[in-house]
Amino acid sequence: MVDLKSLLAYAASLGVGETEFYLEESSSWSCRVYQGEVENLQASQGRGLGVRVIVDKALGIAYTSDVSEGTAREAVRRAAENAKISAPDELRSFYAPEGGYPSVETWSQDIQDTPAETKIRMALVMEAMAKQKDPRIRKVLGTGIATNSRSVTVVNSKGVNVSFKSGGAQISCQVLAADNEVMQTGFGNQFSRSFSGLDPEKVVDEAVRNALNLLGGKPVESQDASVIFAPEVSAIIWQMLAATLTGESVQKKRSMFAGKLGHKVDSELVSLIDDPFAVEGPGASPFDAEGVPRKRLALIEDGVLKAFMYDSYSAAKDGVKSTGHAHRRVQSAVSTAPCNLYLKPGTASLEEVVASTKNGFLVMNVSGIGTGGLNQVSGDLSVGAAGRWITGGRFVGPVREVTIAGNLKDMLLGIDAVASDLKWMSMGTPSFRVAKMAISGK
Numbered sequence: 001m002v003d004l005k006s007l008l009a010y011a012a013s014l015g016v017g018e019t020e021f022y023l024e025e026s027s028s029w030s031c032r033v034y035q036g037e038v039e040n041l042q043a044s045q046g047r048g049l050g051v052r053v054i055v056d057k058a059l060g061i062a063y064t065s066d067v068s069e070g071t072a073r074e075a076v077r078r079a080a081e082n083a084k085i086s087a088p089d090e091l092r093s094f095y096a097p098e099g100g101y102p103s104v105e106t107w108s109q110d111i112q113d114t115p116a117e118t119k120i121r122m123a124l125v126m127e128a129m130a131k132q133k134d135p136r137i138r139k140v141l142g143t144g145i146a147t148n149s150r151s152v153t154v155v156n157s158k159g160v161n162v163s164f165k166s167g168g169a170q171i172s173c174q175v176l177a178a179d180n181e182v183m184q185t186g187f188g189n190q191f192s193r194s195f196s197g198l199d200p201e202k203v204v205d206e207a208v209r210n211a212l213n214l215l216g217g218k219p220v221e222s223q224d225a226s227v228i229f230a231p232e233v234s235a236i237i238w239q240m241l242a243a244t245l246t247g248e249s250v251q252k253k254r255s256m257f258a259g260k261l262g263h264k265v266d267s268e269l270v271s272l273i274d275d276p277f278a279v280e281g282p283g284a285s286p287f288d289a290e291g292v293p294r295k296r297l298a299l300i301e302d303g304v305l306k307a308f309m310y311d312s313y314s315a316a317k318d319g320v321k322s323t324g325h326a327h328r329r330v331q332s333a334v335s336t337a338p339c340n341l342y343l344k345p346g347t348a349s350l351e352e353v354v355a356s357t358k359n360g361f362l363v364m365n366v367s368g369i370g371t372g373g374l375n376q377v378s379g380d381l382s383v384g385a386a387g388r389w390i391t392g393g394r395f396v397g398p399v400r401e402v403t404i405a406g407n408l409k410d411m412l413l414g415i416d417a418v419a420s421d422l423k424w425m426s427m428g429t430p431s432f433r434v435a436k437m438a439i440s441g442k
Contacts, residue, residue, distance in 0.1 A: 001047075001067050001068070002049070002067050002068060002069045002072040003069075004021050004023065004153070004155040004161075005155070007019075007021065007072055007073065007076060008021075008155065008156075008157050010073055010076060011053060011076050011080070011157070012157070014076065014077065014080050015055065015080070016053045016054070016055055016076075016080055016083075016157075017053075017054050017055055017056065017057075018053065018054040018093065018094045018156070018157050018158065019051070019052070019053050019054075019076070019094075019156060019157040020051070020052040020053075020094045020154070020155070020156040020157070020160075020290070020291075021049060021050070021051060021153075021154070021155045021156070022049070022050035022051075022052075022152070022153075022154055022289060022328060022330060023047075023048075023049050023050075023067065023152070023153040023154075023155075024046075024047070024048055024050075024150065024151070024152050024153075024329065024330050025045075025046070025047045025150070025151045026044075026045065026046045026047075026148065026149065026150045026151075027044070027045045027046075027112075027148065027149045027150075028042075028043070028044050028045075028146065028147070028148040028149075029042070029043045029116065029119070029146065029147050029148070030042050030043075030144065030145065030146035030147075031116075031119065031120055031123060031144065031145060031146075032123070032142050032143070032144040033120070033123040033124055033126075033127050033142065033143045033144070034127075034140075034141070034142050035127075035140075036124065036127065038120060038123075039142070041120075046065070047065065047067055048063060048064065048065045048067070048330030048331065049063060049064050049067045049072055049075060049330065050062075050063045050328065050329075050330040050331070050332075051063060051064075051072075051075045051076055051078075051079040052079065052094070052334075053076070053079045053080050053083055054083065054092050054093065054094065055080055055083035055084060056083075056088055057088040057089055057090055057092050058083045058084070058086040058087060058088045058089070058092070059083060059086055059089070059092050060078075060079040060080055060081065060082035060083025060084070060086060061079055061082060061333060062075045062076070062078040062079035062082060063075060063330050063331045065330070091313060091316040091317060092313065093312065093316070094156045094157070094158055094160075094290065094312065095156065095158065095160060095290050095291055095292050095312055095322065096158040096159060096160075097158070097159045097160055097291075099293070100293075101162060101286050101287055101293050102276070102277065102286045102293060102294065102295075103286065104164070104276060104277055104279065104284050104285060104286045104294075105279060106165075106166040106167065106168075106193055106279050106284050106285070107149075107165050107166060107167050108167055108193055108194035108195070108196075108197075110194050110195045110196055111147050111148075111149055111167035111168070111169055111193075111194065111195055112149060112167070114147070114195045119145050119147065119195075120145075122145055122171065122198070122200055123143045123144060123145050123171075124143075125200060126143040126171065126173050126200045126203065126204055127140045127143045127173075129200065129201060129204045130143070130173055130175050130204045130207065130208060133204065133205070133208045134177070134208055134212060136177045136178060136179055136212060136215065137175050137176070137177055137208055137211070138176055138177065138178040138183075139175070139176040140173070140174070140175050140176075141174040141175060141176055141185065142172075142173075142174050143171070143172065143173045143174075144171065144172045144173075145169070145170070145171045145172075145198075146169070146170050146171075147167070147168070147169045147170075147195065148167065148168055148169075149165070149166070149167040150165070150166055150167070151163065151164065151165040151166075152164050152285075152289075154287065154289065154290065154291035155291075156290075156291060160290075160291035162286070162287050162291050164285055164286055164287065166284070166285065167193065168191060168192065168193055168282055169191070169192050169193075169194065169195050169197075169198055170189060170190065170191045170192070171189065171190055171198050171200060171203050172187065172188065172189040172190075172203065173187070173188050173189075173203050173204050173206075173207040174186070174187045174188075174207060175207045175208055175211050176211065177208075177211035177212050177215050178215075179215055179216060182215060182216045183215075184211050184212075184214045184215040184216075184217070184398075185211055186206075186207045186208060186209065186210035186211025186212070186213075186214070187206075187207055187210060188202075188203040188204065188205070188206030188207035188208075188209075188210065189203060189206075189425070190202065190203050191282055191424055191425065193279060193280065210364060213364070213388055213395075213398060214364065214365070214386055214387070214388070214398045214400065215398060216397075216398055217386055217397075217398035217399050217400030217401075218397070218398070218399065218400065218401075219399070219400070219401045219402050219441035219442040220361075220389055220399055220402060220439065220441040220442070221441055221442060222438075222439060222440045222441050222442070223439055223441075224436050224437065224438055224439070225359050225360050225361055225436065225437070225439055226357050226358070226359065226360030226361070226390075226416075226433055226434065226435055226436060226437075227360060227361050227363060227404055227433065227434045227437045227439070228350075228353060228354070228357065228360060228361070228362045228363065228390075228417075228431055228432070228433045228434075229363050229431060229432055229433075229434075230362060230363060230364045230387070230431050231421060231422070231423040231425070231429050231430060231431055232364070232365075232423075232425065233363050233364065233365070233366050234343065234429040234430070234431060234432055235423075235425050235426060235427050235429045236366065236369055236370075237369070237374070238272065238341065238343055238427065238429055239338075239341070239426060239427055240369070240370075240374055240376060241272075241376070241408065242272070242274075242299070242338045242341055242427075243337070243376060244256060244257055244376050244377075245257060245272075245299050245300075245305075245308055245309060245338075246308055246309045246310070246314070246325070246336040246337070247308045247309065247310040247314040247315060247317070247318055247320075247336065248310075248311070248314040248335070248336045249336075250308060251314060251317055251318070253377075254376065254377055255376070255377070256376070256377055256378065256379045256408070256409065257305055257308075260305045261305055261306075261307075261308070262304065262305065262306075263304065263305055264303050264304050264305075264413075265300065265303065265304070265305045265409070265412060265413075266300050266303040266304075266305075266412040266413065266415065267303050267412065267413060267414070267415035267416065268302045268303040269303070269346065269415055269416070269417070269418045269432075270300055270302075270303050270343070270344075270412065270415055270418065270432075271298060271300060271301050271302060271343070271344035272298075272299045272300040272341070272342075272343055272344075273296065273297070273298050273299065273301075273341070273342055273343075273344060274296070274297045274299060274309070274325070274338050274339050274340060274341050274342075275296045275297075275340055275341075275342060276294035276295070276296065276324075276339050276340050277294075277296060278340055278342065278428065280424050280428075281340040281341075281342060281424050281427070281428050282340070282424070282426065283338070283339045283340035283341070283427075284339075284340045285339060285340070287324065288311070288322075288324045288325055288326040288327070288339070289311075289326040289327055289328040289334055290311060290312055290322070290326040290334065292311075292312065292322045292323075292324040292326060293324055294324045294339060295323070295324060297309070297323055297325075303413075307323065308323075309323050309325035309336050309337070309338065310322050310323045310325060310336060311325055311326035311327075311334055311335070311336045312326065313334070314336055324339070325337060325338065325339060338427070340427075340428075341427040341428070342422070342424075342427055342428030342429065343418070343422075343427075343428065343429045343430060343432070344418070345418060345419065345420045345421070345422040345430040346417065346418035346419055346420055346430065347420055348417065348419055348420060349419060349420055349421065350419045350420075350421045350430075350431050352419075353417045353419045353431065353433055354390055354393060354394075354395070355393040355394075356393060356417070357390045357393060357433065358391075358392060358393065359390065359391060360389075360390040360433070361385070361387055361388075361389055361390065361399060361402075361404070361439060362387045362388045362389075362390060362395070362431075363385045363386075363387045363404065364386060364387040364388070365385065365386040365387065366383045366384065366385050366386075366404075367383060367384040367385075368382075368383045368384055369381075369383045374408070378407075379407045379408030379409045379411075380407055380408070381404070381405060381406055381407065381408055381411065382403060382404075382405040383403065383404060383405075384401070384402070384403055385399075385402055385403065385404050386398075386399060386400040386401075386402075387399055399441075401441070402439055402440060402441040403439070403440040403441075404437050404438070404439055404440075405437070405438045405440065406434075406437045406438060411434050411437065414434045414435045414436060414437075415432055415433065415434055415435075416433055416434070416435045417432065417433040418430055418431075418432045418433075419431040419432065419433075
């Protein structure tokens with residue numbers, strides 16, 4: 001494999017002003033079990049080098065999946081040539097180290113050491129377990145397990161030279177419940193930093209419970225009511241919202257939070273935090289894609305907008321420092337994105353939040369949110385939903401084929417409860433309740 005330090009010297013010999021290398025190596029394994037057999041099994045390994053150079057304040061980019069010396073040098077040449085046909089920009093510059101880096105431990109050797117046979121056996125056990133949970137579970141649509149490891153190295157001509165290794169495992173289960181002619185699916189999953197941290201029965205129970213709780217759902221009368229968003233739905237909403245909490249989105253006028261820094265934008269119960277040190281989350285890491293050290297950043301704290309996320313270029317545009325939120329893969333350009341986002345949980349359990357709800361709707365599934373159901377600029381929300389109806393603090397029946405609608409700005413200010421049931425998926429989030437939203441049914 002190429003020596004990145006010698007590659008820096010080669011770039012300098014071409015007249016390149018600044019150079020940055022992003023080297024990524026990954027290994028993944030996954031299988032899916034259906035009806036007692038392995039339906040799908042995949043294993044892959046990848047390695048690639050992303051090159052960015054600055055020539056006379058113009059940025060050039062190239063990448064290669066072959067990291068041998070000759071091919072890597074060719075990528076540097078291509079990046080330099082691309083810079084010569086790009087428009088110069090005085091704000092272009094790579095990160096110069098200003099101190100040390102935090103320590104973040106997200107590697108467990110058992111991710112790599114666990115044999116494939118053991119992983120497959122776990123998926124088969126999950127399937128068998130799901131079939132025995134309840135007679136209404138008519139079919140297990142699939143159980144799966146996936147493990148991955150990834151290492152990243154960032155080196156640049158201004159002194160950055162850092163590496164990081166991480167790994168994770170995920171299991172899932174999907175079941176079909178039926179009662180006479182009525183059918184309903186249910187899904188459960190778990191992410192863990194180690195294979196030993198996986199809990200198959202907990203995931204199976206989640207899938208079965210979700211299917212049975214929604215079995216036989218019907219529309220309700222159109223009305224205004226309290227709405228509780230379960231963690232799986234909450235995560236979708238907060239991730240879409242977080243995409244607008246970047247300096248880049250504000251600069252491009254794609255954020256409903258433009259001009260709101262320091263203002264109340266949410267209920268005082270809400271704190272949205274990006275924490276690279278929360279190792280139970282999938283995005284924990286000590287530095288970003290430009291080699292900038294990560295730090296814990298409260299985006300929203302007690303309902304007040306405290307910060308936007310920046311990479312080096314968007315930060316330079318606003319005359320501030322990068323917050324360590326540069327994101328990229330080998331073949332992509334740098335953008336700004338959350339690292340390891342979570343919504344701070346409250347102290348009340350979900351059961352206690354439900355018990356305090358006089359008339360409401362626990363939303364467990366939504367449809368259409370990623371295809372126009374949520375406008376990230378205006379904040380308008382209108383999505384199909386399924387879940388469980390609450391009357392007098394108790395569940396009274398499953399609900400489906402309804403639409404919930406409102407404006408995200410009003411919705412955020414109307415949050416009157418955040419539960420303690422934090423769950424890590426693509427981000428960490430508990431359930432939360434909005435005091436009143438419009439529900440369209442029959």
